[in-house]
Amino acid sequence: xxxxSVLLLRWGLLGLALAMIAAGLLxxxxxxxxxxAVRVCLECIGIG
Amino acid sequence: MSGMHRHRVRGLSLQRxxxxxxxxxxxxxxxxFQKGRIFTGGSKAVCVPVLNxxxxxxxxxACPIGALQAALGGMKRHFPFYVLGMLMLFGxxxxxxxCGLLCPFGLVQDLLHKLPFPKVEVPRRIDRPARYVKYVVxxxxxxxxxxxALTDTGVRPPYFCQYVCPAGTLEGGIPLLLADPMLRGLAGxxxxxxxxxxxxxxxxxxxxHRPFCRYLCPLGAFYSLFNRFSFFQMRLDERxxxxxxxxERSCPMAVEVTKDINSPECIRCGKCRSVCPTGAISSGFAxxxxxxxxxxxxx
Numbered sequence: 001x002x003x004x005s006v007l008l009l010r011w012g013l014l015g016l017a018l019a020m021i022a023a024g025l026l027x028x029x030x031x032x033x034x035x036x037a038v039r040v041c042l043e044c045i046g047i048g
Numbered sequence: 049m050s051g052m053h054r055h056r057v058r059g060l061s062l063q064r065x066x067x068x069x070x071x072x073x074x075x076x077x078x079x080x081f082q083k084g085r086i087f088t089g090g091s092k093a094v095c096v097p098v099l100n101x102x103x104x105x106x107x108x109x110a111c112p113i114g115a116l117q118a119a120l121g122g123m124k125r126h127f128p129f130y131v132l133g134m135l136m137l138f139g140x141x142x143x144x145x146x147c148g149l150l151c152p153f154g155l156v157q158d159l160l161h162k163l164p165f166p167k168v169e170v171p172r173r174i175d176r177p178a179r180y181v182k183y184v185v186x187x188x189x190x191x192x193x194x195x196x197a198l199t200d201t202g203v204r205p206p207y208f209c210q211y212v213c214p215a216g217t218l219e220g221g222i223p224l225l226l227a228d229p230m231l232r233g234l235a236g237x238x239x240x241x242x243x244x245x246x247x248x249x250x251x252x253x254x255x256x257h258r259p260f261c262r263y264l265c266p267l268g269a270f271y272s273l274f275n276r277f278s279f280f281q282m283r284l285d286e287r288x289x290x291x292x293x294x295x296e297r298s299c300p301m302a303v304e305v306t307k308d309i310n311s312p313e314c315i316r317c318g319k320c321r322s323v324c325p326t327g328a329i330s331s332g333f334a335x336x337x338x339x340x341x342x343x344x345x346x347x
Contacts, residue, residue: 006277007336010140013274017136024130029119033131034093036118037102037110040086040231043210044103044114045221046242047234 063149063317064158071152073108074098075219080105084227095131097138098151099267101213103220105227112138113190113267114209114216121194121204135270143278144271147261148315153215154261160253161300168255175302178263179313185212186266208266210238214246257300261315272312279333282309282316288328295320295329305329 024030042048057065074096077087086105096109112135119128138146147154161167170178189208198204209216221242225232252259261268284306295305298319303311305320309329321329 010277010279010334013136013140013277014279017133017140020129020133021137022133024128024133027126027129029126029128029130030093032119032122032124033095033110033115034090036115036122037092037107038086038088040224041101041103041114041206041209041216041220042234043205044101044111044213044216045224045231046210046217046239047221047231048210048236048238 061322064155066149067152067155067158070098070150071155074100074150074152075104075106076108077106080107081223081227084224084231086224095134097142097146099153099213099215099265100151101209101216101220103216103224105220105223107219113213114206117190117194117206117208120191121206136274139271139274139278141279142271143275143280143310143316144268144312144314145278145280145316146271147265147268148317151261151267152219153265154258154315156218157249157253157258157260160250161257163254165254167257169302170256175262181263182265182269185264186269190266211241212245212264214242214249214260217242217246258315262301262313268315275312275314276310279335280316280331281334282314282321282329282331284309285328285330288326290326290328292325294323294325298323 060068080087084105086103087108089108091108092102092110094109095112095115096107097112099113100107100109100111102110102114112131115131116128116135119126119131185208189212193207194204196204197207217239221239225235225239249260249264256262289306291306293306296303299305299314300317300319301313301315303309303314303320309320316331318331321331
């Protein structure tokens with residue numbers, strides 16, 4: 001029984017993760033990630 | 049994957065080979081180190097599963113913790129479906145395999161711990177509560193402050209990246225400052241603070257195994273939430289276990305292997321599997337109901 005609920009949770013979370021990625025792609029959030037990642041992040045490197 | 053560590057190539061364990069390959073794969077833009085420039089290709093729209101600064105000159109992908117803070121504190125102020133979805137995908141498929149096998153900063157700590165310094169076992173009364181600090185770091189520095197705390201200049205900075213992340217200093221700050229005199233001129237008190245934090249992680253790594261992963265890493269904290277029910281699982285065959293305790297003595301994360309093999313603290317490095325004299329420990333992907341995935345012995 002426990003195995004079955006773990007399995008359900010596992011596949012459910014996988015589905016949710018994929019749905020969230022799809023929603024993010026539709027909202028073009030990946031372009032925001034790209035926009036941030038292609039510029040030197042001054043905070044990250046300690047310049048501020 | 050039973051007995052993974054018994055296989056060695058030129059003296060390197062398979063874990064080490066996978067760690068080295070993933071470090072090279074995630075930071076494959078070698079010319080960036082020489083020129084002091086970061087990669088600007090389209091692959092940076094994709095988050096890598098590990099703590100790998102996107103301002104590292106070699107980085108080919110985006111750091112998920114940096115991207116999460118940027119999304120929460122950005123101008124659009126929306127729920128970060130894309131980044132959270134990616135983090136959940138990595139978490140539910142792999143759990144903390146990411147920490148044990150893929151993370152370049154984990155590799156750095158592993159190598160530092162190999163150096164001949166006296167090793168320290170952190171007393172349990174300090175170790176156990178201190179492990180919760182990483183959840184506080186995740187909640188406060190990665191989620192709450194970047195989402196809500198405006199500075200005087202009206203921006204929400206990535207607080208974890210700015211004040212804590214030693215991977216950013218090591219992989220991004222130091223190589224870029226070495227290659228770019230203009231950036232060197234801009235480095236001030238904040239850079240000095242970040243170097244101090246890096247030293248504060250590097251020095252304990254010589255004596256304690258993976259102190260950053262144990263106590264501070266917000267990405268490890270996130271993945272640890274998935275460890276019990278990720279597709280990748282450790283398994284203990286209790287019929288074959290002879291209770292010799294070798295697995296627990298060899299565990300770099302001090303996990304009670306025979307009691308809770310899929311503990312949130314397990315980074316799935318496979319050390320326990322390699323030392324088990326009876327082959328009672330195995331690991332792999334569990335996708336159907338017939339496969340036993342999590343073994344917990346009653347206390």
